Amino acid sequence: MIMTQESTSQYSAAVEIKNLFFAYNDGPLVLKDISLMVQPGEKLGIIGPSGAGKSTLLLHLNGILQGRGNVRIGGVRIEKDNLKAVRRLVGLVFQNPDDQLFNPTVEEDVAFGPLNAGLEPEEVSRRVSEVLTRLRLAGFEKKVSHHLSYGERKRVALATVLAMDPKVVAFDEPFANLDPAMVGQLIDTIIELKSTVVVVSQSILPVCACCDRLAVLNEGEIIAVGDARKIAADRDLLKSCGLDYSFLCRLCRELSLSENG
Numbered sequence: 001m002i003m004t005q006e007s008t009s010q011y012s013a014a015v016e017i018k019n020l021f022f023a024y025n026d027g028p029l030v031l032k033d034i035s036l037m038v039q040p041g042e043k044l045g046i047i048g049p050s051g052a053g054k055s056t057l058l059l060h061l062n063g064i065l066q067g068r069g070n071v072r073i074g075g076v077r078i079e080k081d082n083l084k085a086v087r088r089l090v091g092l093v094f095q096n097p098d099d100q101l102f103n104p105t106v107e108e109d110v111a112f113g114p115l116n117a118g119l120e121p122e123e124v125s126r127r128v129s130e131v132l133t134r135l136r137l138a139g140f141e142k143k144v145s146h147h148l149s150y151g152e153r154k155r156v157a158l159a160t161v162l163a164m165d166p167k168v169v170a171f172d173e174p175f176a177n178l179d180p181a182m183v184g185q186l187i188d189t190i191i192e193l194k195s196t197v198v199v200v201s202q203s204i205l206p207v208c209a210c211c212d213r214l215a216v217l218n219e220g221e222i223i224a225v226g227d228a229r230k231i232a233a234d235r236d237l238l239k240s241c242g243l244d245y246s247f248l249c250r251l252c253r254e255l256s257l258s259e260n261g
């Protein structure tokens, strides 16, 4: 098995989580002594089975949830009085795009954050146009966000985050319910991001395709961190927490044999 927790303190990290514990209300601990670092420009995937605490952990990255312990963004500890500044630095892309879209049109949804941040209208238009083009949404400006398909709404939700040009982009299950071509396009989009990226997901293969390192979260604990391909190839580790995907590999091998035979 690959090494577990990271504990070194390094304040230049884009994201540093140190000894984080969290429970909802009076319930059991959902996050148990989590320590993780993400360097500037690095892409970290956090994989884990359902209920492991992935979404809960992600919500700590911009202070929506605040547990016991430290979360630092660019060296600055997240506290109640700097949440506004932190949320400029960290953009969360929620699993459900409908949690992110609330304006009548795509253009208004994407412009909302930059306008609220006080950017000049010309700069807002430039950003909206650039980000919509980048996400293959040019021509969608006047469409009603809630009339779009799920995959299109996911892209608009990502556009609302990228238009803010955050230093850290954190995705919750970005590949869920997308068709295979869209998964491929999203992998390319994530690879091309210049910002620091955190992706939480149960979909190991797409996460492995776009992340440098993977951390495995199981029952609220980080049980391994390491090179993405090494973690994704560690069958015993993945089996131990219900993430084994070897049936998919078997199926792909069978399909490619029948294709060639």
Ligand SMILES: Nc1ncnc2c1ncn2[C@@H]1O[C@H](COP(=O)(O)OP(=O)(O)OP(=O)(O)O)[C@@H](O)[C@H]1O
Pocket: 024, 027, 030, 048, 049, 050, 051, 052, 053, 054, 055, 056, 057, 202
């Ligand atoms: N608002 C809440 N109140 C109480 N318990 C919660 C709340 N949200 C999540 N939990 C519990 O915390 C644990 C972790 O949930 P979380 O949503 O973080 O898991 P997850 O790894 O994201 O799972 P999934 O892969 O299914 O999205 C679960 O046991 C869940 O029931």
Ligand SMILES: [Mg+2]
Pocket: 054, 055, 056, 172
């Ligand atoms: Mg989740």
